[in-house]
Amino acid sequence: MKSVEDLMLLDFYGNLLTDKMRDCLELYLNDDLSLAEIADDAGISRQGAHDTVKRALAQLHSYEEKLGLVERFSEQKRIVEKALSYIELKDYDNASKILIELKNDLED
Incomplete structure (x- = not known):
């Protein structure tokens, strides 16, 4: 589920993600694209887009847990x-x- 907290985490820690993770997550959160649209744009499967978004969000939450900047x-x-x-x-x-x-x- 997309949330304001996830957007803030992306703003604060997005540059710590890999380019692929950051790009997929920006498309998902900022541009409000579906996983199918992200998959098409990135040239990966819908499941690949889902996994990338899920891993990126988990990584952002891990950074916040450790650093607490947000x-x-x-x-x-x-x-x-x-x-x-x-x-x-x-x-x-x-x-x-x-x-x-x-x-x-x-x-x-």
């Missing part, structure tokens, strides 16, 4: 959004605290 990015984005909501409410003390928290997180 999770960290998502948390930092959440902190920024929270700070912005405090700024909109003119609650600058809490916004400042949140931004200091983010700064400390980035320094770790």
Whole structure:
């Protein structure tokens, strides 16, 4: 199943995949091609396209498990959004605290 998380994983770790894996996964996730269309484009069987996409996704999830970059990015984005909501409410003390928290997180 295609998900936003898979798209983010591809953005963060796609360059670590083989060219074939990255190309097939980009066609599957970004261009929304079917496995049959990917197979035709890559000159492989539909089963080959399925296996390549499945292996590529497994590899991306493995990278995230080890490195956690997408999770960290998502948390930092959440902190920024929270700070912005405090700024909109003119609650600058809490916004400042949140931004200091983010700064400390980035320094770790």
